[in-house]
Amino acid sequence: MHKPRLQLQTSFDIAHLQFLDKQGQATQPLPDFATPDWLTYCLRQMQLARMVDDRAVKLQRTGRLGTYPSTLGQEAIGIATGNALMAEDIYCPYYRETGAFLERGVLIEEILANWGGDERGQNFQHPRKDLPICVPIATQMLHAAGVAFALKYRHQQSNQPLQVAVASSGEGATSKGDFYEAMNLAGVWKLPMVFVVNNNQWAISVSRIAQTATQTIAQKAIAAGIPALQVDGNDIVAVAWAVRDAMQRARSGEGPALIEALSYRLCDHTTADDASRYRSAQELEQAWQWEPIKRLDSYLRAQDLWSDAKQQDMERELAQVMESALNNWESRTPEPATAIFDHLYAQLPAAFYEQYDQLRDEQAGAERE
Amino acid sequence: MSEQAQTAQEHRPITLVEAVTQALAYALKNDPEVVVFGQDIGANGGVFRATDGLQKTFGADRVLDTPLAETMIAGIAVGMATQGLKPVAEFQFMGFIYPGLDHILSHAARMRNRTRGRLSCPIVYRAPYGGGIHAPEHHSESTEALFAHIPGLRVVVPSSPARAYGLLLAAIADPDPVLFLEPKRIYRAARQPVPDNGEALPLDSAFVLREGTDLTLIAWGASVKETLAAADLLASHGIEAEVIDPATLKPLDIHSIIDSLEKTRRCVVVHEAARFGGLGAEIAAQIQEYAFDLLDAPVQRVTGYDTVMPYYQLENTYLPGVERILAGARAALDYVRDPGREGGQ
Numbered sequence: 069m070h071k072p073r074l075q076l077q078t079s080f081d082i083a084h085l086q087f088l089d090k091q092g093q094a095t096q097p098l099p100d101f102a103t104p105d106w107l108t109y110c111l112r113q114m115q116l117a118r119m120v121d122d123r124a125v126k127l128q129r130t131g132r133l134g135t136y137p138s139t140l141g142q143e144a145i146g147i148a149t150g151n152a153l154m155a156e157d158i159y160c161p162y163y164r165e166t167g168a169f170l171e172r173g174v175l176i177e178e179i180l181a182n183w184g185g186d187e188r189g190q191n192f193q194h195p196r197k198d199l200p201i202c203v204p205i206a207t208q209m210l211h212a213a214g215v216a217f218a219l220k221y222r223h224q225q226s227n228q229p230l231q232v233a234v235a236s237s238g239e240g241a242t243s244k245g246d247f248y249e250a251m252n253l254a255g256v257w258k259l260p261m262v263f264v265v266n267n268n269q270w271a272i273s274v275s276r277i278a279q280t281a282t283q284t285i286a287q288k289a290i291a292a293g294i295p296a297l298q299v300d301g302n303d304i305v306a307v308a309w310a311v312r313d314a315m316q317r318a319r320s321g322e323g324p325a326l327i328e329a330l331s332y333r334l335c336d337h338t339t340a341d342d343a344s345r346y347r348s349a350q351e352l353e354q355a356w357q358w359e360p361i362k363r364l365d366s367y368l369r370a371q372d373l374w375s376d377a378k379q380q381d382m383e384r385e386l387a388q389v390m391e392s393a394l395n396n397w398e399s400r401t402p403e404p405a406t407a408i409f410d411h412l413y414a415q416l417p418a419a420f421y422e423q424y425d426q427l428r429d430e431q432a433g434a435e436r437e
Numbered sequence: 438m439s440e441q442a443q444t445a446q447e448h449r450p451i452t453l454v455e456a457v458t459q460a461l462a463y464a465l466k467n468d469p470e471v472v473v474f475g476q477d478i479g480a481n482g483g484v485f486r487a488t489d490g491l492q493k494t495f496g497a498d499r500v501l502d503t504p505l506a507e508t509m510i511a512g513i514a515v516g517m518a519t520q521g522l523k524p525v526a527e528f529q530f531m532g533f534i535y536p537g538l539d540h541i542l543s544h545a546a547r548m549r550n551r552t553r554g555r556l557s558c559p560i561v562y563r564a565p566y567g568g569g570i571h572a573p574e575h576h577s578e579s580t581e582a583l584f585a586h587i588p589g590l591r592v593v594v595p596s597s598p599a600r601a602y603g604l605l606l607a608a609i610a611d612p613d614p615v616l617f618l619e620p621k622r623i624y625r626a627a628r629q630p631v632p633d634n635g636e637a638l639p640l641d642s643a644f645v646l647r648e649g650t651d652l653t654l655i656a657w658g659a660s661v662k663e664t665l666a667a668a669d670l671l672a673s674h675g676i677e678a679e680v681i682d683p684a685t686l687k688p689l690d691i692h693s694i695i696d697s698l699e700k701t702r703r704c705v706v707v708h709e710a711a712r713f714g715g716l717g718a719e720i721a722a723q724i725q726e727y728a729f730d731l732l733d734a735p736v737q738r739v740t741g742y743d744t745v746m747p748y749y750q751l752e753n754t755y756l757p758g759v760e761r762i763l764a765g766a767r768a769a770l771d772y773v774r775d776p777g778r779e780g781g782q
């Protein structure tokens with residue numbers, strides 16, 4: 069059969085970035101920002117995230133919290149990402165981001181309140197303009213594109229420094245149209261935004277291979293005409309470098325980028341899930357050997373920057389932080405039932421008064437009984 | 438299987454979610470055109486285990502895990518159905534159907550009409566729905582009215598294991614698209630023996646769950662539970678309530694409701710969905726259109742509030758419970774027409 073002569077129209081490569089290997093040894097000189105202070109701070113924050121997760125799962129098991137999505141194994145991605153944002157940048161997270169929330173200044177008691185079924189949990193005290201936790205998959209990426217447009221618009225109007233919008237997601241989310249649509253627009257409009265995909269290999273029971281036929285998630289950005297990088301997501305230095313670099317470029321007007329952070333979900337999908345139904349114990353056991361905290365810990369010890377004594381001090385300190393957050397959470401007074409009307413509209417329309425009164429009276433009746 | 442073992446199997450009481458599995462297995466076994474797909478329905482057996490074991494039995498080319506994309510799930514069902522397959526698609530939660538709405542509304546529901554009957558969409562879109570299980574945000578939606586509003590769709594909600602089995606088989610056999618909403622709060626609340634005999638229950642017909650002469654209570658899905666409990670309490674006070682489960686919410690069997698009103702003349706509609714534009718409004722409107730003269734009292738609605746379904750701490754104050762249903766019943770029963778207006782000037 070006749071074969072047409074083909075001419076190469078385009079080609080692409082996807083680079084992979086790592087500074088600390090699986091044993092925690094440097095594979096190349098660390099970047100300047102990775103000072104001893106910064107590294108030990110990251111170690112602390114990752115351990116705090118892990119502690120919050122651990123307590124949240126236990127609270128769920130004893131019926132005091134609802135369904136909770138642990139970030140176990142992904143601490144490096146969350147902490148590095150949150151750490152790379154400036155206070156004025158806007159974070160548009162998905163739900164598995166306890167680590168990044170801590171970096172953004174979200175209080176542990178707010179995180180507990182949210183998963184404990186209290187809507188006040190999403191009214192973050194600190195990052196007032198960040199978007200709340202997003203449960204429907206991938207929708208936050210389009211919101212982030214809108215946020216990025218607004219940031220660019222404001223910048224052009226006022227000559228204030230350009231701020232950046234950051235959207236996070238899992239790899240499963242990259243199967244959705246919203247993801248492609250957001251990337252496409254971000255590319256065309258050169259929006260100041262960064263996509264960080266937490267590729268933890270599993271979207272509930274669907275493995276990465278069953279989710280997409282691409283070799284990498286990063287290459288999905290090629291079709292949108294935006295730069296992409298794959299990083300070792302268990303190496304906090306690599307994630308931090310990639311996010312900082314992408315933020316820097318976005319901030320200087322060079323447009324969006326996608327970062328695929330390779331990691332592994334060491335926990336069940338949520339406390340409502342049982343991962344042993346669909347993945348092998350052997351795979352899980354292997355993944356534990358590459359987890360991010362041990363990796364950084366090994367590196368720091370090899371540099372004489374960390375020791376058992378320092379670790380014990382830190383654990384004591386973190387335990388206190390956790391206890392006081394738990395106390396704050398537990399001492400919150402419950403929200404009154406009528407609060408379900410309080411934020412529906414800027415001002416409750418008169419047509420709602422009857423329902424409001426009915427609920428208030430029912431509550432008063434229930435409390436008398 | 439010995440006859441005895443078979444009988445034992447048929448009499449093993451099963452839950453609503455197991456009845457769904459049983460119906461899917463029956464359909465897969467007896468109709469090679471049936472394919473079942475959705476997120477996490479294969480190895481994991483679905484997040485509520487509604488498809489537990491099906492992939493093992495029927496293979497990964499009839500029970501398919503899809504990538505995470507509802508637009509795709511809703512859309513491929515349309516394409517499959519036009520070629521004679523009978524897709525049964527699972528949305529993981531009702532709150533995640535919305536990306537698929539374009540395909541359901543713009544295509545599945547009108548393919549037959551658009552092609553003057555040349556092509557059709559015999560699809561079943563399944564989803565767990567409703568609140569009351571302490572789930573995170575978006576996992577407790579009851580937006581059945583949104584779908585009932587779409588011309589060309591059927592909306593079916595079972596309220597017991599037997600009805601889940603029979604109605605799901607009917608939905609799969611039905612030549613048109615059906616939105617099959619499974620009340621997850623009662624997925625495991627009760628058991629009953631459901632013979633696996635492939636017998637479908639009729640769509641578009643209401644079920645009278647309890648007979649009575651004083652009051653008609655209408656409810657579907659999980660709210661049937663509280664409604665029956667309210668009827669029991671009323672009975673202990675000498676009031677006999679008839680309880681009707683429309684089961685198919687669109688098209689609605691208004692005739693069974695009117696037949697009941699001929700006896701009772703008073704009616705309460707219960708649903709956990711928001712009140713405004715909810716199906717209680719449709720039922721009340723149809724009753725007054727067709728049976729205004731039968732009514733001794735305005736139709737009462739006992740519903741969720743017109744608010745966002747709250748996170749779980751306030752979920753129970755949102756969901757209509759027995760107390761609120763009883764208050765609705767009292768309002769219907771105590772209503773007396775203003776005599777001053779009777780025989781007016």
Ligand SMILES: Cc1ncc(C[n+]2csc(CCOP(=O)(O)OP(=O)(O)O)c2C)c(N)n1
Nearest residue numbers: 164203204205238239240241270271272533
């Ligand atoms: C639109 C939508 N569909 C389905 C779900 C249910 N769901 C919640 S998390 C999840 C898997 C997400 O996987 P991934 O994007 O890889 O993130 P991960 O949870 O693994 O971090 C699914 C299917 C949802 N929340 N939203």
